Amino acid sequence: MNKDNLQSIGDEIISEANAARWDLGSDFHDSIVETIYEEASHIAHKTVKQKDGKQVYSFDLKIDKLITSRWLGFPLMVVILALVFWITIAGANYPSSLLADLLIDTIHPILKNFANALHLPWWLDGVLIDGAYLSMAWVIAVMLPPMAIFFPLFTLLEDLGYLPRVAFNMDNLFRKAGAHGKQALTMSMGFGCNAAGVVAARVIDSPRERLIAIITNNFSLCNGRWPTQILIASIFIGGLVPASLAGLVSAASVVFVAILGIFFSLLVSWGLSRTVLRGEASSFSLELPPYRPPRIWRTLYTSLIDRTLIVLYRAIVFAIPAGILIWLVANIHIGELSIAAYFIKWSGPFAFIFGLNGVILLAYIIAIPANEIVIPTILMLTVLSANISGVGEGTGVMFEMDSIHDTAQILQAGGWTLLTGINLMLFSLLHNPCSTTIMTIYKETKSLKWTLVSTFLPIALGLIVTFFTTQLWYLFS
Amino acid sequence: MIITNYIVNADARHPAVMLVIGLLILTFLIWFFWPRNGGLEWLTKIYRHNKRIQLEDALKFIFDCEYNKVKCDINAIAGNLNIATDTAGELIGKLMELEFIHFENQFVTLTDEGRSYALRIIRIHRVWERYLADQTGVKPTDWHNVADRLEHHVSQEKIEILAASIGNPVFDPHGDPIPTKKGELPDAKGVLLNTMKEREMGKIIHLEDEPSSIFEQLNVLGLHPGMSVYITEVNDKKITFVADGEECTLTPLFAGQVKVEKDDHKTILPQKHELLSSLEIGDEAIIKGISTNCRGPQRRRLLDLGIVPGSRIKALMKSASGNPVAYNVMGTTIGIRKKEAGLIFIDRIKIKEHAHS
Numbered sequence: 069m070n071k072d073n074l075q076s077i078g079d080e081i082i083s084e085a086n087a088a089r090w091d092l093g094s095d096f097h098d099s100i101v102e103t104i105y106e107e108a109s110h111i112a113h114k115t116v117k118q119k120d121g122k123q124v125y126s127f128d129l130k131i132d133k134l135i136t137s138r139w140l141g142f143p144l145m146v147v148i149l150a151l152v153f154w155i156t157i158a159g160a161n162y163p164s165s166l167l168a169d170l171l172i173d174t175i176h177p178i179l180k181n182f183a184n185a186l187h188l189p190w191w192l193d194g195v196l197i198d199g200a201y202l203s204m205a206w207v208i209a210v211m212l213p214p215m216a217i218f219f220p221l222f223t224l225l226e227d228l229g230y231l232p233r234v235a236f237n238m239d240n241l242f243r244k245a246g247a248h249g250k251q252a253l254t255m256s257m258g259f260g261c262n263a264a265g266v267v268a269a270r271v272i273d274s275p276r277e278r279l280i281a282i283i284t285n286n287f288s289l290c291n292g293r294w295p296t297q298i299l300i301a302s303i304f305i306g307g308l309v310p311a312s313l314a315g316l317v318s319a320a321s322v323v324f325v326a327i328l329g330i331f332f333s334l335l336v337s338w339g340l341s342r343t344v345l346r347g348e349a350s351s352f353s354l355e356l357p358p359y360r361p362p363r364i365w366r367t368l369y370t371s372l373i374d375r376t377l378i379v380l381y382r383a384i385v386f387a388i389p390a391g392i393l394i395w396l397v398a399n400i401h402i403g404e405l406s407i408a409a410y411f412i413k414w415s416g417p418f419a420f421i422f423g424l425n426g427v428i429l430l431a432y433i434i435a436i437p438a439n440e441i442v443i444p445t446i447l448m449l450t451v452l453s454a455n456i457s458g459v460g461e462g463t464g465v466m467f468e469m470d471s472i473h474d475t476a477q478i479l480q481a482g483g484w485t486l487l488t489g490i491n492l493m494l495f496s497l498l499h500n501p502c503s504t505t506i507m508t509i510y511k512e513t514k515s516l517k518w519t520l521v522s523t524f525l526p527i528a529l530g531l532i533v534t535f536f537t538t539q540l541w542y543l544f545s
Numbered sequence: 546m547i548i549t550n551y552i553v554n555a556d557a558r559h560p561a562v563m564l565v566i567g568l569l570i571l572t573f574l575i576w577f578f579w580p581r582n583g584g585l586e587w588l589t590k591i592y593r594h595n596k597r598i599q600l601e602d603a604l605k606f607i608f609d610c611e612y613n614k615v616k617c618d619i620n621a622i623a624g625n626l627n628i629a630t631d632t633a634g635e636l637i638g639k640l641m642e643l644e645f646i647h648f649e650n651q652f653v654t655l656t657d658e659g660r661s662y663a664l665r666i667i668r669i670h671r672v673w674e675r676y677l678a679d680q681t682g683v684k685p686t687d688w689h690n691v692a693d694r695l696e697h698h699v700s701q702e703k704i705e706i707l708a709a710s711i712g713n714p715v716f717d718p719h720g721d722p723i724p725t726k727k728g729e730l731p732d733a734k735g736v737l738l739n740t741m742k743e744r745e746m747g748k749i750i751h752l753e754d755e756p757s758s759i760f761e762q763l764n765v766l767g768l769h770p771g772m773s774v775y776i777t778e779v780n781d782k783k784i785t786f787v788a789d790g791e792e793c794t795l796t797p798l799f800a801g802q803v804k805v806e807k808d809d810h811k812t813i814l815p816q817k818h819e820l821l822s823s824l825e826i827g828d829e830a831i832i833k834g835i836s837t838n839c840r841g842p843q844r845r846r847l848l849d850l851g852i853v854p855g856s857r858i859k860a861l862m863k864s865a866s867g868n869p870v871a872y873n874v875m876g877t878t879i880g881i882r883k884k885e886a887g888l889i890f891i892d893r894i895k896i897k898e899h900a901h902s
Contacts, residue, residue: 083725083727083729084714085825086725086729087729087731089715090715090716090731091731093748093750093771095837096772097712098840098844101844101848102834102835102848102854104854105848105853106853106854106855108853109646109851109855109856109875110855129861129862132861132862132871132878133862134865135861136864136871137864138863138865139866140865141864141865141866142865144902186689236864236871237864237865237866237868237879238866239864239868239869239880239882240864240867240868240869241866244880248684249869249880260745272789273842274681274682275681276681276682277682291855325738338665339578340680342580343578343579343580343583343585344578344585346580346683346684346687347682347683347684347687353847353850353879353881353882353885354844354869354876354879354880355877355878355879355880356878356879357877357878358878408863421563426612481575490853501680532567532571534566535563536564536567537565539560539563539564540560540564542558542560542563543561543564544558
């Protein structure tokens with residue numbers, strides 16, 4: 069037989085098989101699969117002897133009934149998540165200041181002295197040490213400790229079996245928004261770090277719902293933004309009430325912003341699943357594993373290596389060029405003014421419509437590598453544009469003040485009001501994700517279109533929200 | 546320009562005017578993204594109305610007529626494509642020029658070339674529908690429309706990759722056979738539901754997806770290919786039948802959209818089962834099966850979790866928001882949404898076991 073002959077016989081067999089498949093009907097495949105499963109479960113029943121399972125799981129069931137109860141379920145969830153954030157923020161303070169002492173207050177001057185000794189030109193020393201090095205040092209000092217605390221804690225909750233219960237409780241809300249129940253998990257993860265939240269969206273199998281989870285993850289207020297929120301809230305909102313209430317009121321306002329984020333996350337999911345990503349919520353069947361003691365060492369290892377270090381590495385990759393850029397815009401002069409001052413002056417009227425100012429806009433553009441460096445950048449730019457002398461570390465060098473009071477004075481000298489503070493809090497929630505997250509979104513979706521949507525959709529929402537807040541404020545004041 | 550100046554000039558602007566401008570822009574944005582009749586949809590509709598797409602749609606329709614042995618004239622084409630008779634005439638002229646159709650005695654028939662072109666488009670359409678139904682969350686009433694849009698923009702090679710990735714399906718989710726790569730298609734099978742007589746039984750093999758308003762109604766009633774039906778009563782106004790144990794009544798017009806393959810070997814009468822969604826917390830049941838309306842990966846996922854005929858299942862607890870409900874099956878706890886639980890048939894275990902629970 070020659071090749072052609074074989075080919076034609078092959079084709080004949082295939083078309084014969086096709087005709088047979090048509091005759092068998094559409095549910096043939098499913099019924100075969102079902103028979104196999106049925107047979108397998110039959111064999112399992114005959115051969116596997118189970119101990120009295122009820123006793124083993126009755127304790128689990130008691131915990132489950134409590135955790136998923138109508139009245140306790142949600143409050144318990146809020147308390148546990150709040151506890152995780154509190155441990156993260158409080159626990160990161162000390163190691164962060166230790167790192168800052170080492171990298172910024174100790175090594176930075178040493179490098180400067182070393183550069184001096186080498187007689188490096190001032191601009192080279194500025195770009196490399198005040199720009200690239202300092203920005204990298206800052207990102208490590210403020211990002212590493214919270215992530216190294218948050219991720220292991222979060223992984224522990226996951227290991228313990230609590231997180232699947234959270235998804236189970238929250239599913240109804242997300243189903244109504246056309247999203248997947250597991251989006252509750254990626255959302256909670258996003259409270260730690262949006263980049264990690266985007267990666268976590270891999271647990272969702274349906275591509276449509278996965279995309280929704282990725283796009284809306286940025287509405288979870290991440291670790292990098294909590295300190296900004298807390299600082300601005302204590303300065304502007306805590307200042308409105310007597311000192312004894314200040315802490316409580318500013319904390320409440322930060323929680324309000326975080327809840328607003330959840331609201332936007334659901335609203336945008338709902339909007340997307342009715343327009344560009346139209347569709348029904350796909351099936352949701354979630355295994356609720358039995359509670360088990362977490363494997364602490366493994367958890368520490370995987371969460372440190374897989375999550376913390378990867379995210380940190382990506383942040384550093386962007387922090388170095390951004391640091392150079394920050395230094396350059398503050399130091400390159402066109403005529404009288406630096407590029408930064410030009411931009412701040414030029415964008416001022418535009419920013420004013422949204423109750424912001426040119427400094428905030430510029431800070432959000434150049435501090436894209438990490439939300440953590442937004443406040444240091446804002447302080448540096450405010451000092452630069454308002455010509456405040458005697459504070460700061462020099463042109464183009466980011467810094468932070470030791471006390472909230474000093475920070476407040478700089479901001480007020482820069483023309484900030486209560487409205488600016490409120491709008492900064494809103495804009496900090498609703499703006500583009502950091503460059504690490506944007507890059508992660510691109511790696512996960514492999515689509516430029518959806519990366520751009522996830523980048524610009526929050527900015528558009530942020531501008532809409534701040535615009536209406538500002539104009540209504542003007543109207544009623 | 547006046548508006549721009551107004552906005553930029555900080556001293557002149559008034560918050561009330563700014564709010565109005567803002568609201569106008571917001572309204573425009575909402576309109577633009579509004580589903581079904583917003584600006585974005587409108588733009589895509591304009592884009593859709595190009596000539597090639599019309600030609601392909603016309604070919605598809607003429608093929609459908611031939612397949613169902615209905616004669617096809619210019620008015621039918623105009624009606625189906627929702628265009629004027631003159632435009633339909635132009636379209637037919639163009640198709641004859643391309644030697645895709647013959648036009649004799651006011652009736653249109655396909656040439657071999659036209660038929661194979663139409664079969665190619667139909668293959669793409671039905672493979673897409675299958676994909677949308679099994680792998681995505683696109684609503685049943687949207688399958689047809691989405692596939693209609695996609696079929697004109699996909700190459701033959703891409704569709705073969707897609708078909709292979711979902712196991713080379715031979716039926717679309719409406720029960721229509723998918724033509725093979727070479728354009729083979731089995732003869733039309735089955736009879737329309739409104740031609741069946743009392744006490745006849747069979748299996749639903751097809752639900753017509755056009756017009757979509759009727760398809761939507763049939764969908765709401767829970768009808769889908771694969772259900773077994775038994776006709777209980779027929780008169781001029783309505784047809785009553787039992788579909789998978791559930792009694793259903795349709796007007797002859799609606800029943801004309803449902804095709805049934807008659808089954809003369811008296812199989813066991815499909816009996817009515819309770820649904821898992823009706824099981825109360827703490828109660829136990831034996832699983833009887835999964836509805837044929839639950840397909841593909843969704844079905845396999847349930848089987849993976851142990852939802853297999855014969856297994857015992859127990860409702861454990863509701864989630865804090867009431868839905869999903871957690872069940873114990875084969876020693877594990879799984880959460881299932883109310884909608885999926887409504888696709889699982891059970892037999893309740895009557896005698897309650899008062900063991901320690």
